[in-house]
Amino acid sequence: MAIDTKWSEILNSSENKGAYIKEVQDLDDEIGAFLQFDPDLGAALTTGGSENSLKGLPFAVKDNIAVKDFNLTCGSKILETFSSPYSATAVKRLLEAGAIPVGKVNLDEFGMGSATTNSALRKTVNPWNPDRVPGGSSGGSAAAVAAGMVPFSLGSDTGGSVRQPANFCGVYGLKPTYGAVSRYGLVAYASSLECIGILSESVDMMERVYETIKGSDPKDQTSRDASGEIPDLHHETMTIGVLESTEGLDEEVAQAYEEAINQCKSLGWNILPVTIDSLNYVVPVYYTIAAAEASANLARYTGVRYGHRSAQSTDVQSMTRETREEGFGSEVKSRIILGTYVLRSGFQDQYYVRAQKIRTRIKMDLAEVYEKVDLLMMPVFPTQAFPATGDSLTPFQQKLADRYTITANLAGLPAMSVPTGVKNGLPVGVQFMAPEFCETHLFKAAKAYEAIYRPQRASKSLHLIQEVR
């Protein structure tokens, strides 16, 4: 609570505010988290909040989530000049609670990537080590929290885009149940997979933000309230399912996973090794569905109504073609092409329909596992934050590495990455995955773990609030 008091005071007085703005700006020259930083603009949007809510707390918003009057670039040249005429429902609910959006943070273009290196607009580094990537696609959201520039931020998670950067930067990252948080105002990449998620410096903060933004929204008909009672834990003591085999993990990550299992035991939890065969199929299934949906979702960017319009056009066809050629980066283009390919008539059964069938199978497999365990604990990513340059992961390796995070998206389940330590100067962590709408179980586990290991702030972080940490 002491932390929040401080945070809530930061934008309270002009003296504090001035110091805060100056320090964030200076620090962000090195980190590159923000694409737009404007606490005054954000303060003007805030509509209320009682003393006990999130009143006065600054937060950052991934730049694929709409905040009225702020830019909404999606990290893309095609929307570089676009500012949003409306606010996302999740943002609106935070504004009503009195929180203050201080700016928009960097991401892989349209959320497509695992390192924020696919942003067309800015480079973001990991606050723990400027040679390392912050992860992605919510790299700016993770870096801003890790560097102590905000106590929490909003991100989006399509295949791990909240949990993986949270893991790389040593902060908490929640991907809620599909439909638990309205997607209205989240720029669509893969509609059936993605959610607005939260990155935060503490579990308590996470829980309060989640409680504020969750709940059905008439503007998103896929949003739902938790139906009926949230299932109780199976036993008095939690049973955690852990993967029997975790091949392909880097040494530090494998070690961290083993250590986390031992910590769970020390907390008195039961550990049950499980195998999930369908895990082997999640990557192709995910990329088939995500690309198919992306090919339609990104069709609206043609320069007709807003955003970039090519100067090279002679008619509407060439305008569409040239605008997209100039406006989209190569990762976005490759996914649009892939998505167009898998949806061709005559090939749907082979790709898209088949992927949907396997997806159903994965859900069934997991439902079976949850009959025996309360939570699953899995690695987040096979590596720690990798170098931004040199022979790090190729785009293809990055996609394969998404296998642990993707599962929750395919099954629509809530999952939360939790920092568990620091190795070689970089954070490590694990993720817990729960049955539908069992976010409270995630918070319970994460809080218990928080008592054992309280995450550090990154080496590069704001001095102003350093002392409250």
Next chain:
Amino acid sequence: MAAFDTFIGLEVHIHLLTKTKVFCDCAFEYGAPPNTHVCPVCLGYPGVLPTVNREALKFSYMVGEALHCTPSEKTFFERKNYFYPDMSKNYQITQFQEPVGLGGYFEFKTQGKTKKIRIHDIHLEEDAGKMIHDGNRSLVDYNRAGTSLLEIVTEPDLSSGEEAEDFLQAFRQMVQYMGVCDGNMEEGSLRCDANISINKKGKGLGTKVEIKNMNSSRNVRIAMRYEQRRQARAKKTGTKIVQETRLWDAENKKTQKMRTKEAAHDYRYFPEPDIPPFIPDEQFKEAVRAAMVELPAVRKERMKGEYGLQNDMVDFLTAEKSRADFYEKVIASGADKETSAKWMKGEFTKLLSREGLDISTTNMTPQRFSDLMKLLGDGTIHANIAKQILEIILEEDKDPSVIISERELMRPAADASGLENLIKEIIALEPAAIADIKEGNQKAIGFLMGKVMKETKGSFDPATVRAKLLELLGI
């Protein structure tokens, strides 16, 4: 034509009369200034989501019920992908695998017989905006973008342009009756494309040609007749009929091959992830049933029997639901069936069309009309007065009895003492005329009649006045 069978199928699009567009909260208003009924959703802004309008679903299921379709127990939407500037998302939200209704049929009268044609499916979708080409630039108006459109696809069961026209008119009347569409073809609230093929008698379907751009049922008829002849000529001369889309050129009265290049589109349909499947529950089904109305064909038969009306009269009365409703309320209030029908078809309709009024929204309520007919029937007023009262009600919003008593000179015929006193006054004022009459001058009677009629502003029937006058003169 006798040597060939003709097969015509129609794709009818109707704009549903929903208060808002199908996937957002914008209203639709025909002829509104460009881009005044738009929002981030129907403009396809980044981050917005469609939300399906329940009223549109209800109307769709109602049409399905009227067409005897099998209603979908779990209907869902799909994305139909293609780039066109008037479509803000560059995909259309429509239905494909699981439309709201499948199968079904529609019966209508044509050339004196009842024809039954099969319905393939009905599906709910969004309309596109409008491109306006202006010299070397193009403008887009998105007012219409996202408005609710229900497409009705028939099997190729129609065999002539006349049948197609009769079908359209009967179908249009039905949707107007149901209140789900205003049926206005000029404004595009009811649109129709056709497919037509011909073949040697008994040989089944021929090569299908699509015809677009027919904006009236009459145009559908003549376009179909033209296309029948064109294809028959091709058959006779051994020219191959190409499967293609042709546009109806109303000015030159012929179909022409569509100029845009006919690259076979791959629409890459896939289920719309933003809108969950719709599963009609009991409450919804009940609401659909409750909203169903007696359809025109059924009502016509019933009213014919119930009121003993002739065919052309019942056709007139049931042409519009509001008119039939009005008539039945008038009769229910006790007015005479035949007189009321005659007056509705005659004076009242004349007056409504002169004033450009709609029968359901004027001051003339069925109760007032019924009262007026009763006053006419019992001789309280005569036809001329009834006509005047009709006009006055439209202007002044008063009951017939109030108008009669308020206008002093419109003394009711039944008020004989009033008339008697007036005639006595006039007799007293015109001694010269009386003298003339006594001398046998008939013209003087006419002069006195004129005086009385003028004073009473014609509120008495001339025969009554004359009889009273002669009585008082002792003739």
